[in-house]
Amino acid sequence: MIILFGVFIRYDEESDAHWVEFRRENNITSDIENDFYFRYPSFQDVHVMIFVGFGFLMTFLKRYSFGGVGFNFLIAAFGLQWALLMQGWFHALNPETGKITIGVESLINADFCCAGSLIAYGALLGKVSPVQLLVVTLFGVTLFAVEEYIILDLLHCRDAGGSMVIHAFGGYYGLAISWVLYRPNLHQSKRLNGSVYHSDVFAMIGTLFLWMFWPSFNSAITDHGDGQHRAAINTYLALASSVLTTVAISSMSQKRGKLDMVHIQNATLAGGVAMGTAAEFMITPYGSLIVGFCTGIISTFGYLFVTPFLEKHLKLQDTCGVHNLHAMPGMLGGFIGAIVAAAADESVYSREGLINTFDFEGEFANRSVGTQGGFQAAGTCVAIAFGLVGGAIVGFILRFPIWGDPADDNCYDDEVYWEVCGSFELLQ
Numbered sequence: 001m002i003i004l005f006g007v008f009i010r011y012d013e014e015s016d017a018h019w020v021e022f023r024r025e026n027n028i029t030s031d032i033e034n035d036f037y038f039r040y041p042s043f044q045d046v047h048v049m050i051f052v053g054f055g056f057l058m059t060f061l062k063r064y065s066f067g068g069v070g071f072n073f074l075i076a077a078f079g080l081q082w083a084l085l086m087q088g089w090f091h092a093l094n095p096e097t098g099k100i101t102i103g104v105e106s107l108i109n110a111d112f113c114c115a116g117s118l119i120a121y122g123a124l125l126g127k128v129s130p131v132q133l134l135v136v137t138l139f140g141v142t143l144f145a146v147e148e149y150i151i152l153d154l155l156h157c158r159d160a161g162g163s164m165v166i167h168a169f170g171g172y173y174g175l176a177i178s179w180v181l182y183r184p185n186l187h188q189s190k191r192l193n194g195s196v197y198h199s200d201v202f203a204m205i206g207t208l209f210l211w212m213f214w215p216s217f218n219s220a221i222t223d224h225g226d227g228q229h230r231a232a233i234n235t236y237l238a239l240a241s242s243v244l245t246t247v248a249i250s251s252m253s254q255k256r257g258k259l260d261m262v263h264i265q266n267a268t269l270a271g272g273v274a275m276g277t278a279a280e281f282m283i284t285p286y287g288s289l290i291v292g293f294c295t296g297i298i299s300t301f302g303y304l305f306v307t308p309f310l311e312k313h314l315k316l317q318d319t320c321g322v323h324n325l326h327a328m329p330g331m332l333g334g335f336i337g338a339i340v341a342a343a344a345d346e347s348v349y350s351r352e353g354l355i356n357t358f359d360f361e362g363e364f365a366n367r368s369v370g371t372q373g374g375f376q377a378a379g380t381c382v383a384i385a386f387g388l389v390g391g392a393i394v395g396f397i398l399r400f401p402i403w404g405d406p407a408d409d410n411c412y413d414d415e416v417y418w419e420v421c422g423s424f425e426l427l428q
Contacts, residue, residue, distance in 0.1 A: 001081050008085060012092075012101035038224060039104040045216030046111045048209055050076050054118045056206030058320065060265065062196040064126045066414040071130055075121060075137040076114045082138065083113035086145035091153075108220050115166050116144045120174030120391070122320035126193070126412035127183065129404045139394045140173060147386040150379075156364050156372075157379035158341070158357075160231055161218030161276025163333025164383040171327025172384050175316060176391025181398060182315045185408040192412035193319070200261045207265045214239055214272035218279040227357060231279035234288040235272055241292025242271030242299070249300040260303075266325045267299035273329040277337025277376065280357065282348050291336060298332070299324045319412075327387075334380030342373025 013022045014035050023031070031037075051073060058068030087109055088100030117140035121133060128136070148165045151157045159165050186193075195203070219231035250263040271292030283291070302324030310316040310323065346354060354360060358372055398405075406416045414420050 004085055005081075008088065008098070008100045010099045010101050012103040012106075015103050036104050039108060039220070042216045042220035043104055043108050043111075045213040046108055046220050049213045049217055050111050050114055050118065053206050053210035053213065054115070057203055057210065057265065058122065058125055059206065060195045060199050060203035060262075061126055061192065061319075061412050062194060062199050063192050064412045064414055065199060065202060066418045066420070068125065070418070071133055072118060072121065074130060075117055075133050076111075078134060079114035079117050079137045079141050080107075080110040082141045083110035083145070086141055087113060087148070090145050090149040105221060112162055112166055112221075113141050113144050113148075115162070116140055116170035116173065119167065119170030119322055119326045120177060122322040122326070123171075123174030123178040123318045124181070125319040126189075127178075127181065127186070127317070127319065127406070128398070129406065130417060132398050132403045132405055135398060135403070136177065136394060139390065139397075140170070143173065143386055143390040144169060147383055151382055155375045155379050155382070156359070156367070157277075157376050158280065158359070158372075159277045159334075159337070159379065160220075160222045160227075161235065161272075161279045161333075163273060163276030163278075163330045163337065164380045167273045167276060167326040167330025168334055168380060169330075169383040169387045171322045171325075171330055172387030173391040173394075174322050175318060175327060176388045177395040177398065178318060179314070179316045180392055180395025182317060183408055183411070184315075186317060186411060188409035189411035189413070195261070200265070203265050204261070207268065210269055211239055211243075211272070214269065218272065218276055222280045223356065226353075227280040230282070233285065234279045234283055235275045237285055237288035238271035238275040238292035238295075239269070240271075241289040242296035243268045245293050245296025246270075246300050249297055253300070253304050262321070263300050263303055266321060267296055267303060270295040270299035270325060270329040273326060274333035274336060276330070277333050278340045281337065281340045281344070282357075283336075283340050287340075291333075295329045295332060299329060302328060331380060331384060334383065335377060338373045338376035338380065341376050342370050344369040344372075 013019065019034065055069040055072040058072055059065040061068065084102055084106060088102065092100050092102065092106065094101065117137040120136055120140055147169055151159065151165055157164065215232040215235040218235040219228045222228040222231045246263050246267040247259060250259045251257045254260065274291050274295040275288060303321050306324060307318055307321050310318060341358065344354060349357060360367055410416050
């Protein structure tokens, strides 16, 4: 990484010491107009989501909390370095100098890139070694950079919050790897594949951090002004709606009306996932509530019925249920974005608003909203295809017996890779 960064990575014009000259040449009146002051608050929120939100959400297993939060830390720290390079080669490479320039928005995009691999980790939690996770991240970030380039640059899709490029891709990438790495004797570790009271409380910390900061996640790289403002509002409302629906469905699914903590930890976030693509569109506040309402139902039903079905009939062992929180809501979010884009109207957006929202400029100046909707749907399919095919290939690579993965009777156990204290035995 040091060698690659030394060869390729440089500061961009807003973080370089030549900023003073750049400011004067471009008639910028104040340092406050530096992109840092617009983007850094969102970057902080996204960074907390990646390291605290995702990390603690994975601590629900009774004897795998170190692995959940610790390996999340490891692969995110590795992934963001590789992401700066991979995304830089596709998006920010100066053809004249051969250098990649980075600024605060590059850091946000690198965190987004890591999110895809962290989502995939959720499907593999407790069943893979840290070396395997580094391989998953190496290929995951590479695949992410390619599919992101195809979807955002070549197809010219809009996906500010990453329903397609992050959640659909990351979810199906992890599921495909997990399917290839199926363990027929995983029942030998069944006693550890569950939570205890305090591990569920720790996981709920992750849920709340993710839930609070998701409006920042979906609006972090949108256009300044109305688009960013609208993305935060729409996500805020969808998240609130999905909480109510999840609680209702979870209670209805139990004979005594009690709540299941698995549903509350996960399905309450589905509204934020599904709102990723359409967040900056004029979906209207009540439309946001509908999205949260529907995805709360779908995600909770996924935990109740789909996850057991996948394990029993498709031999797919999904530890965290990423199919229900990321893959399925991400796919729905992509198609919701396609429908909202195709239904966009000049009377709602205004002519200038349409151009600004969908970036109908340059070679895309004559694209119609109907065509844009079609490309949005195509982008969702590209993300799913990259996840499934790429995940299957990576899964076969990880099947080689050289990675030090845990035995079937040692899965979901921190003792395999961590030094643990004596009181740990009480959790058996």
